[in-house]
Amino acid sequence: MTTIRTRFAPSPTGFMHVGGVRTALFAWFIAQQSSGTFILRIEDTDKVREVEGSITQIENSLRWLGIDWQEGIDKGGTFGPYLQSKRLAIYKEWAQKLIDQGRAYADPYSKDELEAFRVQAKMNKQPFLYRRHRPENPPEWDGSQPLRFKSDPKPYTWTDAVMGDLSTGADAIDDFILIKSDGFPTYNFCHIIDDMLMEITHVLRSQEFISSTPKFLNLYEALQIQRPILGTLPYVMAIDGKKKLGKRDGAKDILEYGSEGFLPEAMMNFLATLGWNDGTEQEVFTVHEMIEKFSLDRVQRSPARFDEQRLLWLNGQHIRLLSLDDLYVRVTDFWPASAKDADEIYKKQVLALVQDRLKTLKDLPIITDYFFQSPVPNWLMADDNKQLRKLNRQEQSELLSQTMKAIEQVKDFTTDNIQSALNQLLITTGQKPGILFSLIRLAVSWAPFSPALNDTLATIGRGETLTRLQTAIDAA
CATH class of the missing domain: 3.40.50.620 (HUPs)
Structure with a gap:
């Protein structure tokens, strides 16, 4: 039986673009399916267009994605050298x-x-x-x-x-x-x-x-x-489908996506489904599933469109698939500065709350900063809220005062007990959740979105909750 041997042979003329990486990925899939050999060969015969550092960038791009090669300029092999100029x-x-x-x-x-x-x-x-x-x-x-x-x-x-x-x-x-x-x-x-x-x-x-x-x-x-x-x-086209994807259409160095908080598994999933599907409605694939299901006869003949919104959605889906311990390691460089002195237990507690809301790892600071430091009140956010602007500032402050009294009376400050107190507060105030809960959420976080209110309050604690509610009232 013939041993499957595939290759990726880029020219070192700049950063790795989406189309090139997709070609490497499909060739890697074919080799992986049959325990074959995937080769990285560098075609550096156009010395006029060669860009210094491109070879390292190519290697780093593939490594970030999880594409490994068995033969290449850094690994050698029976059929070397793997640099064409040699x-x-x-x-x-x-x-x-x-x-x-x-x-x-x-x-x-x-x-x-x-x-x-x-x-x-x-x-x-x-x-x-x-x-x-x-x-x-x-x-x-x-x-x-x-x-x-x-x-x-x-x-x-x-x-x-x-x-x-x-x-x-x-x-x-x-x-x-x-x-x-x-x-x-x-x-x-x-x-x-x-x-x-x-x-x-x-x-x-x-x-x-x-x-x-x-x-x-x-x-x-x-x-x-x-x-x-x-x-x-086929080509990878810009989102409008009228021309090949270029820098003006958002094409960029594949490694930039890593620094922007995209997961390599999500990028691999995205690239694989740029023109390929397994014949089902499945959109989210693990690396193992992609290797197992990939076939060239399922690659479409018409150009694929580069839709970064779909990439963003896929990234969120893959973030949800990670274990908490794995996600904690990956967000090491994405915590807000305010989390510097927080211990691992508390940071993991916060991370567990926001995991389902992360679209990229880079979102972490904006949706967790208020867990590590008291936010500055910004009542303009209430004014911009369609529901909250139905109330004047005095009415909003009164609701927060009633909330403080309810919080003080919760005996054991657990999520269940907090939720019970909040539900009772709805009855007492006669307000709808969209108004009361939104107001409380803003007063303790001043963030555009946050996890479930009872989880948020339980995490920051009773004392900090009361302090933030009072600060919001004072600033009203």
Whole structure:
């Protein structure tokens, strides 16, 4: 049985974007399903566009998501090196094989001559094809000129694991550059050599490369190698569905999401379901479920839309799935400054109350700060409340005074006893929960939202509750 070997081969030209990470994730799923091997290979042959630090950023991005690799520049492996700039001798060896077979030749034309060919093709209303200008007696390749593949134009029909059966005519085939004049190979050449030598079984890539696939098929034939399973992933579009996701549409470094309080499991869930589903209504998946259920034939052929509101919702769902101990570890860097001196027991008590309300870990300070320090009264929040503004300030203060008396009379300050006292207060005051409970909640927290009122009061304690109610009355 063939061992499944997949790879992710990004270029170190900037931060990891959503589309690239999704490609890595799908390839990782395939390897994980069969206990295969996932490889991280860095395609650094475009030195002009290379950005310093990008390789580290790529590795850190994958690690944050939980995507591990068995072979790579930091781990080595049987088929290394895994940095393309260190494989130049390998590419030249295979380029020479093509030269010896009469399937590659030196490109003798200058940039001006090539541009003249393009202009002439445009004037003739024809597509520009380099092979129409293939030199009859090209010079011997000495490395100073580009080396071109001598194509064999023909129609192709092939099966893409995502897009299905595809076909193209001979006009899609042209003589493309294998090795540039700077000595570095092109993507069109070196990725095929690397995939062959590294025994890659599945190649997943973005839709932007689908028009180049016929050229790849032509080169596979020339090299007499069996091509891997090819899968073309549709674009990730902006929310309006009209264009590819870009920086102006909210695309950002995948690691930024971690610093903004998103869980890697939620991001993985989100990325996996950008164009894939298991055929059910399920939306929230554990990592194990995604690995188990993923299949390329369930990846949609149409572009997926990047909806950050859905990511936010998924993040909240995954936060709820965490155990309290796990969540406590993850929020270490997100507590408000006021929690600095609080003990672990109290912080976990607070965390248990707010866990269901967290959409991101970064929400923690705004919904827990009042548990660690007395908030400053802000009666404008009451004025902005549709229910509370039905009462004037004197009426609001009177209700808080009655609340203080009720709180003082609770014998054992437990959540059940507090709730009983609050329910009785509804009867005594004749108020609705939407008014009375909202008023009390504001007076003790001055926060836009908080956990159940009885839980909040029990956590901050009777004494602190009475102090805050009195402070609110004094500030009214």
